[in-house]
């Protein structure tokens with residue numbers, strides 16, 4: 001009995017390498033799985049330490065010093081640049097437009113009006129109908145009834161289409177006109193010219 005006990009003690013003791021580089025199999029086993037007791041290889045340790053050092057450098061550069069923009073910052077900057085481009089494009093279009101140009105030039109230009117009709121058929125027809133009657137006024141304000149609820153000035157109609165129903169308005173029969181800024185000012189100008197060309201009598205006072 002005593003002998004047996006000593007033997008078990010000896011078996012449980014872990015073995016340490018005697019020679020440098022000696023491969024040691026540790027004596028314990030879990031469910032028959034045994035472990036080598038070896039130093040991690042240098043390539044592995046290099047990656048570990050490089051990773052740890054990289055973390056500190058990265059953290060300091062990005063979050064403490066703030067010298068390099070984070071991906072959110074560079075994204076924001078890009079979005080801002082796009083916004084600026086949009087604003088510039090709108091300003092450029094606005095500068096080139098006025099009531100007179102809409103009535104006497106753009107709405108008389110067959111090509112420009114045809115482009116506007118294409119925009120209309122793509123984006124407006126669902127609510128306003130191909131005949132501009134807005135399903136008898138059931139789905140939106142009719143666009144052929146001689147009534148321009150907000151303003152009958154071409155520039156105001158252009159802005160209305162661009163921005164949609166103003167925030168302070170309750171709309172029409174609980175419905176609001178969505179903004180069409182995403183079309184870009186050029187297409188909104190085309191569709192405005194198309195509507196003017198279809199309602200010539202409403203804009204006679206701007207005729208020259």
Ligand code: HEC
Pocket residue numbers: 119120123124125126127128139140141142143147148149150151157160161165166169170171172175176177178180191192195
């Ligand atoms: C989702 C439905 C819908 C779509 C699509 C839509 N509209 Fe409208 N539109 C409305 C509604 C609703 C009104 C009335 C809003 C109000 O009175 O504030 C309206 C009003 C208008 C008016 C003012 C009419 C008036 O008598 O004063 C114009 C102009 C207009 N839309 C042009 C357009 C153009 C151009 C497009 C396409 C680029 C378009 N709409 C697409 C729903 C729509």
